[in-house]
Amino acid sequence: MRVVILGCGGFVGSHLLDNLLGDESYLIEGWDPEDRKIRGHLDNPRFTFHRSVANSPEALVEVERAVRECDVVINLAAICNPSDYNTRPVSVIHASLFDVYPVIQLCAKYRRWLVSFSTSEVYGRTLASYLPAGTYDDPDLYELREDETPLVMGPIQNQRWSYACAKQMAERLVYAHHAEDGLPFTIVRPLNFFGPRMDYIPSRDGDGVPRVLACFMAALMSGQPLQLVDGGQARRTIVSIHEAVDAIRRMLERPAAAQNQAFNIGNPHNEVTMAELADLMRRTYAKITGDRRFDDHPIVTVPAERFYGPGYEDCDRRMPDIGKAQRLLGWTPTMTLPEILLETMRAYHEAYAVPEAV
Numbered sequence: 001m002r003v004v005i006l007g008c009g010g011f012v013g014s015h016l017l018d019n020l021l022g023d024e025s026y027l028i029e030g031w032d033p034e035d036r037k038i039r040g041h042l043d044n045p046r047f048t049f050h051r052s053v054a055n056s057p058e059a060l061v062e063v064e065r066a067v068r069e070c071d072v073v074i075n076l077a078a079i080c081n082p083s084d085y086n087t088r089p090v091s092v093i094h095a096s097l098f099d100v101y102p103v104i105q106l107c108a109k110y111r112r113w114l115v116s117f118s119t120s121e122v123y124g125r126t127l128a129s130y131l132p133a134g135t136y137d138d139p140d141l142y143e144l145r146e147d148e149t150p151l152v153m154g155p156i157q158n159q160r161w162s163y164a165c166a167k168q169m170a171e172r173l174v175y176a177h178h179a180e181d182g183l184p185f186t187i188v189r190p191l192n193f194f195g196p197r198m199d200y201i202p203s204r205d206g207d208g209v210p211r212v213l214a215c216f217m218a219a220l221m222s223g224q225p226l227q228l229v230d231g232g233q234a235r236r237t238i239v240s241i242h243e244a245v246d247a248i249r250r251m252l253e254r255p256a257a258a259q260n261q262a263f264n265i266g267n268p269h270n271e272v273t274m275a276e277l278a279d280l281m282r283r284t285y286a287k288i289t290g291d292r293r294f295d296d297h298p299i300v301t302v303p304a305e306r307f308y309g310p311g312y313e314d315c316d317r318r319m320p321d322i323g324k325a326q327r328l329l330g331w332t333p334t335m336t337l338p339e340i341l342l343e344t345m346r347a348y349h350e351a352y353a354v355p356e357a358v
Contacts, residue, residue, distance in 0.1 A: 001252065004066045005030040006054045006103060007076030011198050012117070012190075012241070014038045016074070019245045021047060029066045031059065031077075037197050053077075055099040060106075067106045072113040072252065075103055080119065080163065081211060086311035089162035096166035101173060108177040113184040113259060115251060118171050120144065120191045120266070120318050121164035124152040129316040136317065145321045146189065146262040159311040171262070184259045186251055191266025191320050194340050195241030196347035204352060216278055217348045220285045225298040229307050232275030235317040239267040240340045243333040250329040257328040264320035267333040270340070271319060275299075284341045288349050 003020065007013050008030030014037035020026040021044055028047050031054035032038075041047050054063050054077060067073055079088070079095040100116075107114040127150070128141040136142050143149070151168055153161045177183040199214035201221075210218075219226045247265045251258035272280070278299050286294035304312045325331045 001025060001072065002027045002070040003029075003252070004063075004070045004073045005076065006032075006063075006074070007078070008032050008049070009034045009036070009038050010076060011037070011195075012193060012244070013076050014197055015195065015241050015245050016076075016248060017041050017047070019249055029070070031063065053099075055102065060102055063103065064106050067103075067112050068110050070112060072115060073103065073107055074115040074117070074248070075100060076117050078117070078119075078163075078167075082160070082163075082312075083210070083308055085161070085163045086159035087309050089159045092162045093166040096163060097170050100170050104170070104173055104177060104183070107185075108181040108183040111182055111184065113186070113255065114174065115186045115188065115248070116170065116174050117188045117190065118167045118262075119164065120189050120264070120320065121161075121315060122151050122168040122171065122189065123149055123315070123318065124161065124164060125154065125313075125315055126317050127152065139319075142317050143319050143321050144264060146264055146324055154313045157311060158313040160308070160313045178260060184255075186258045186260075187262035188248070188251075189262060189264050189320075190244065191264060191318055192236050192238045193241045193244045193265075194238050194344050196344060198241070198344065201348070201352055212274060212277070213281075213344065214348075216281050217345065217352075220282065220294065220297060221349070221353045225300045226278045226282065227300055227302045227307060228275055228278060229302060229304045230314065231301050232278060233273055234314045235271055235273050235319070236277075237266045237268055237318060237320060238270045238272065238277075238337055238340060239265065239333050240335040240343075243267070243331075243335055247325060247329060247331045250331050254329060261324065261328065263325045263329070264322050265325060266318070266320040266322060267335070268320055268322060269333075270337040272337060280337065281341060281345065284338065284345050285349070288342070288346050289353075 009032030031050045033053050052059050079092045084092050123144045126142040128136050171187055174185045178185055199210045201218050216226050244265050282294050282297040286292050
C-alpha cells in the first residue's frame, strides 16, 4: 500500500511510521518541517521524506503527484496546542482549515482515500454542562457519539474554540466532497493520545505553554508546583498512542469498514479529572525516580485567564462512545492509565532529567 502522510514528523506521525515501516507492504511518502522524532527512519528505502510544509505552492506540486500515485492520504498536520487557540487564532484556523483544504481538493479530484485527523474538540461542551444542576446522570447529555452528538461551541469572543471550529469546518468540507465528488474518507477524532515523544518541554526544546502532560512533567522535573487550571475539574479520557496507532492500522487494513465513517479513538475506562491526573502523575514520578518526596509534590490552582490568556473556555468532559470502532474495526483499548503514564513519564524522565553519560 502506498501511503502519503502529511505531518509525519510529529507525535502521532512518528509512532505511525514506527508501526507501518515495520511491515514491508507499506511504501510511505511524508511531509513535515521537523525530522527530530523520525530520524531513525530517514534511511529506510520504503520511506521518502520531504522536510517542508505541505501547503506551499512548490510543495503542493509534489503533493499532487504523490496523491495521484498513492492509495491513501493521512493528514495529521495542525496546530493543536490549547495555549495557541486564543493567542494565535488566525494561525490555528489557517493550519486546520485553509492549509488543509487544498489537500481535500486533491483527494477529491483523484478520488483518493483521505484519512483526516480531526479532534474530539469538535464536540465542544456537553449539553450537561449547560444545565442548571450541572450533573452527569444521563449519558445522552454527555457521551460523545460520532453520528448523533450535537457540536456545541462557546461564544465567538472565547477564541479557545478557534481550533474546534476550524476542524469542524474541515470535517464538513470532507463530507461535502464525499457527497458531491465521491471522495472516500475516514475522519478520526482523537481523545487524548499519551505516549513517548508526545510534546516538548518549555525552554528545553520548545517555547510557550505545551499540553497538560508536558506542563506537569516540566514542573515535576524542575521542582515547580503543578498548576491546575481553574482547579482541574475538567474531565478527560486517555488512551495509549500505541493502541491509537493500532486503530489507524486497522482502518488501513479494513477499507470497506473504515471508509466514509467518523471514529472516536479513545478509552472511556481511563477517565480522570485534571486534579486526579496531577496527583497520579506525581505519585508515578515518585515511583520512577525512587524519590518518595514526589508523592507530596505541591499542586496549586491558577485561573484559566492567567494561564492561557483572555478568551479561554474549557471543554467540561469528553466521554467517547467507541462502539463504532469496536464494531467496524474490531478495536478495543486495554492499557490502563497507570500503565500509560508509567511508560510516557519514564520516557520524558530519560530524555530530559537523566544526565548523559560522559
